[in-house]
Amino acid sequence: MNAVEDCVASESDSASERTSAPPPPVAGVVVKAREPEGRSVEGRLLSRLLAFLGDPPLEFVLWTGEAVRPAVAADPVASLHIADRAALFGLLADPQVRFGESYSDGRITVEGDLVGVLEAVYKSGANSKRRFSVLRRGVELMRRRRINTLPGSRDNIHHHYDIGNKFYSLWLGKTMAYTCAYYPTPEAALDEAQVAKMDHVCRKMRLRPGESVVEAGCGWGSLAIHMAQNYGVKVRAFNISHEQVAFARERAQREGLGSSVEFVEDDYRNIIGKYDAFVSVGMLEHVGVENYPGLGRVIQQCLGNVGRGLIHSIGRNRPAAMHPWIEKRIFPGAYPPSLSEMMQIFEPWNLSILDVENIRLHYARTLRHWLELYEGATERVAEMFDEKFVRMWRLYLAGSIAGFTTGTLQLFQVLFAPGVNNDVPWTRDYIYAR
Amino acid sequence: MNAVEDCVASESDSASERTSAPPPPVAGVVVKAREPEGRSVEGRLLSRLLAFLGDPPLEFVLWTGEAVRPAVAADPVASLHIADRAALFGLLADPQVRFGESYSDGRITVEGDLVGVLEAVYKSGANSKRRFSVLRRGVELMRRRRINTLPGSRDNIHHHYDIGNKFYSLWLGKTMAYTCAYYPTPEAALDEAQVAKMDHVCRKMRLRPGESVVEAGCGWGSLAIHMAQNYGVKVRAFNISHEQVAFARERAQREGLGSSVEFVEDDYRNIIGKYDAFVSVGMLEHVGVENYPGLGRVIQQCLGNVGRGLIHSIGRNRPAAMHPWIEKRIFPGAYPPSLSEMMQIFEPWNLSILDVENIRLHYARTLRHWLELYEGATERVAEMFDEKFVRMWRLYLAGSIAGFTTGTLQLFQVLFAPGVNNDVPWTRDYIYAR
Numbered sequence: 001m002n003a004v005e006d007c008v009a010s011e012s013d014s015a016s017e018r019t020s021a022p023p024p025p026v027a028g029v030v031v032k033a034r035e036p037e038g039r040s041v042e043g044r045l046l047s048r049l050l051a052f053l054g055d056p057p058l059e060f061v062l063w064t065g066e067a068v069r070p071a072v073a074a075d076p077v078a079s080l081h082i083a084d085r086a087a088l089f090g091l092l093a094d095p096q097v098r099f100g101e102s103y104s105d106g107r108i109t110v111e112g113d114l115v116g117v118l119e120a121v122y123k124s125g126a127n128s129k130r131r132f133s134v135l136r137r138g139v140e141l142m143r144r145r146r147i148n149t150l151p152g153s154r155d156n157i158h159h160h161y162d163i164g165n166k167f168y169s170l171w172l173g174k175t176m177a178y179t180c181a182y183y184p185t186p187e188a189a190l191d192e193a194q195v196a197k198m199d200h201v202c203r204k205m206r207l208r209p210g211e212s213v214v215e216a217g218c219g220w221g222s223l224a225i226h227m228a229q230n231y232g233v234k235v236r237a238f239n240i241s242h243e244q245v246a247f248a249r250e251r252a253q254r255e256g257l258g259s260s261v262e263f264v265e266d267d268y269r270n271i272i273g274k275y276d277a278f279v280s281v282g283m284l285e286h287v288g289v290e291n292y293p294g295l296g297r298v299i300q301q302c303l304g305n306v307g308r309g310l311i312h313s314i315g316r317n318r319p320a321a322m323h324p325w326i327e328k329r330i331f332p333g334a335y336p337p338s339l340s341e342m343m344q345i346f347e348p349w350n351l352s353i354l355d356v357e358n359i360r361l362h363y364a365r366t367l368r369h370w371l372e373l374y375e376g377a378t379e380r381v382a383e384m385f386d387e388k389f390v391r392m393w394r395l396y397l398a399g400s401i402a403g404f405t406t407g408t409l410q411l412f413q414v415l416f417a418p419g420v421n422n423d424v425p426w427t428r429d430y431i432y433a434r
Numbered sequence: 435m436n437a438v439e440d441c442v443a444s445e446s447d448s449a450s451e452r453t454s455a456p457p458p459p460v461a462g463v464v465v466k467a468r469e470p471e472g473r474s475v476e477g478r479l480l481s482r483l484l485a486f487l488g489d490p491p492l493e494f495v496l497w498t499g500e501a502v503r504p505a506v507a508a509d510p511v512a513s514l515h516i517a518d519r520a521a522l523f524g525l526l527a528d529p530q531v532r533f534g535e536s537y538s539d540g541r542i543t544v545e546g547d548l549v550g551v552l553e554a555v556y557k558s559g560a561n562s563k564r565r566f567s568v569l570r571r572g573v574e575l576m577r578r579r580r581i582n583t584l585p586g587s588r589d590n591i592h593h594h595y596d597i598g599n600k601f602y603s604l605w606l607g608k609t610m611a612y613t614c615a616y617y618p619t620p621e622a623a624l625d626e627a628q629v630a631k632m633d634h635v636c637r638k639m640r641l642r643p644g645e646s647v648v649e650a651g652c653g654w655g656s657l658a659i660h661m662a663q664n665y666g667v668k669v670r671a672f673n674i675s676h677e678q679v680a681f682a683r684e685r686a687q688r689e690g691l692g693s694s695v696e697f698v699e700d701d702y703r704n705i706i707g708k709y710d711a712f713v714s715v716g717m718l719e720h721v722g723v724e725n726y727p728g729l730g731r732v733i734q735q736c737l738g739n740v741g742r743g744l745i746h747s748i749g750r751n752r753p754a755a756m757h758p759w760i761e762k763r764i765f766p767g768a769y770p771p772s773l774s775e776m777m778q779i780f781e782p783w784n785l786s787i788l789d790v791e792n793i794r795l796h797y798a799r800t801l802r803h804w805l806e807l808y809e810g811a812t813e814r815v816a817e818m819f820d821e822k823f824v825r826m827w828r829l830y831l832a833g834s835i836a837g838f839t840t841g842t843l844q845l846f847q848v849l850f851a852p853g854v855n856n857d858v859p860w861t862r863d864y865i866y867a868r
Contacts, residue, residue: 123854317780317784317786317853319781338781339773339774339781340778344774346752347753350751352751352794353844353846354791356787356789357789357862358788359861361860419841421841422795426795427618428862431866432865433866
């Protein structure tokens with residue numbers, strides 16, 4: 001059942017509950033005639049959509065000028081203008097995907113705060129009593145994620161990370177760290193918080209000079225370079241994004257770290273060798289649950305019976321499918337796991353969890369900072385790509401903020417060690433000692 | 435296949451690998467004749483048992499005076515004296531259960547460090563290449579745990595916690611806290627570390643004066659009283675151990691806390707009402723995985739969309755059956771979960787994990803302190819019970835130390851909040867700020 005069917009069905013259900021009169025004609029086709037309340041069929045369908053979404057405080061405005069608000073009165077946080085009938089029916093058929101598509105195409109525009117719109121929808125969704133029909137679950141299952149085989153992962157990663165280093169440099173800040181920052185205080189600046197995140201990770205791992213570290217999924221190399229520069233360790237960093245590796249290598253050369261940081265353009269599954277520490281910040285989202293035991297095997301082989309590791313990843317409070325529009329347009333093959341899913345990395349190999357920290361609100365802050373920088377660079381982005389791309393990425397950043405502020409998304413840092421290793425910190429004081 | 439069959443089978447396997455001569459006669463009955471190496475059949479079977487256990491550095495001494503050491507030479511940490519043939523064959527048939535039984539009966543005695551013996555066995559077991567046959571798994575499954583229904587839980591808890599408050603007061607220290615302490619430094623004293631644990635838990639939960647706390651499984655009431663006394667909160671504490679509740683009530687009266695702490699002799703499943711915080715220290719081990727979603731429902735109902743909670747529990751790096759002797763003699767119905775299992779409490783109810791800390795080495799230290807006090811009180815214990823009881827509880831305490839030092843057991847503190855609650859700490863600095 002799609003949203004249209006759901007809306008129509010619940011409309012006729014409630015009508016027949018209210019009265020014994022024959023139910024109103026089912027709106028299988030577009031009907032121009034106004035209903036008794038003076039509302040068009042389109043308007044009534046939108047009312048039903050709002051109810052289906054849990055009545056978020058939003059106003060829809062149709063191309064006719066007709067405005068629709070939730071049944072339960074609440075000041076709307078924004079108005080969503082729907083430009084034509086195709087956008088409306090797309091929204092009714094598949095709200096998650098088609099909102100993204102029509103927003104990107106400019107056929108749905110938002111008057112007001114986009115983040116507020118998405119937060120309102122996520123919050124209402126959490127409270128709505130909507131039925132998850134078998135058919136709906138079927139549709140979700142059929143939206144199969146693109147599988148992360150070795151070549152599949154290359155395609156998926158290329159799609160997102162090889163868009164162009166110049167593009168990312170417009171809004172990621174100086175560090176080019178494309179993962180959740182750690183804000184010592186909520187007022188900290190982006191670059192400061194990114195450096196603090198790297199130090200937080202390094203402190204947790206208790207890196208000591210002369211140790212060796214392997215990094216799985218190293219982005220543009222900021223953490224690898226930071227570890228070598230500030231903790232005196234030797235780093236081998238793996239990444240399958242060609243653009244990122246090229247950038248990272250040049251950066252390490254410029255910093256004179258050619259001998260202590262090695263960037264390898266290869267898949268984490270091909271990591272070999274022994275290391276004192278394993279670290280991965282923001283790669284797990286691209287691994288896929290089916291590959292977690294394999295990732296655990298790689299970690300186990302890297303560490304043996306000693307050392308320790310840290311995985312930093314977006315996660316969930318409970319297993320849930322990736323947002324289908326994000327999966328389709330932004331992050332093919334991506335999946336944020338729940339902690340029980342994440343444990344499939346560790347449990348088969350007797351890796352012992354030492355410490356888990358959830359810093360989801362820091363990701364909302366990080367994304368706010370990125371979105372601010374992005375909004376200041378949209379002209380450049382439009383020149384590099386086009387207006388549709390500008391809107392698409394705005395929606396992705398705004399939606400991610402809403403995901404973290406509403407608790408739909410989490411950010412877990414998981415510190416672990418081989419189960420037989422007793423060289424583990426006595427308390428966590430060492431992380432916080434200044 | 436039990437250990438005897440395994441030993442015999444692997445003996446004949448390796449014999450037929452070594453030589454094409456006919457395999458030696460299978461020792462289905464006790465044979466006194468010495469083997470060519472001058473070793474008795476009993477001695478050879480013990481050698482096989484050592485190999486099966488992964489060749490721990492232990493010496494077995496038979497009632498005949500014959501000593502058996504592992505094939506791979508290593509200085510034994512202790513000698514295990516086996517008093518008779520029944521104890522030997524019991525050990526071969528079911529080493530885990532029968533070692534405990536024969537040690538308790540005094541038919542196996544340990545010359546040397548008991549904790550060292552158990553650590554050696556646990557360590558070797560982790561490295562041994564022993565095969566887990568389908569039959570062996572079957573036997574493990576057939577050892578069904580005693581189910582934690584409402585009356586079942588009462589029986590199980592009565593078995594352990596109603597032994598007598600006087601008995602526990604001999605070795606738990608002043609706080610009567612019967613859970614892992616938190617040692618600010620490894621040198622801290624037991625009572626100091628128990629108080630530090632209570633403060634660590636309270637700090638993590640950010641208790642504020644005037645708030646209400648519900649405690650599930652409150653032991654002799656030390657945490658409930660500590661929270662009311664030091665954090666100005668109102669506490670309702672649940673426990674199904676009659677002896678413990680009586681003790682806790684008297685204690686609260688004596689401290690003049692009658693109006694701020696209420697002890698309820700009832701099951702956690704019967705908790706009702708709304709609270710600012712939910713806390714449970716050392717109860718989860720008795721809940722049973724099948725009841726985790728139910729426990730989560732209780733938590734969710736207590737907190738609604740606000741507040742936070744903490745569960746402190748023994749755990750595992752990966753799911754594993756409870757040690758069968760401990761389950762049989764000490765803790766019927768108990769089971770320490772892995773983190774993935776523990777997540778069955780939280781994930782169905784969108785409870786968000788904020789912080790997990792593993793302090794397993796603190797439990798080894800706590801148990802060392804308990805064992806020291808216990809050893810100083812064995813005469814009293816023997817008067818209260820008998821010598822067999824003294825040995826049984828010594829083995830349980832020593833085995834638990836070994837479990838935590840070898841990483842067979844973990845101690846997790848899990849801090850959580852309802853998924854929609856954004857009133858969560860910005861960083862964990864507040865726990866460590868002095």
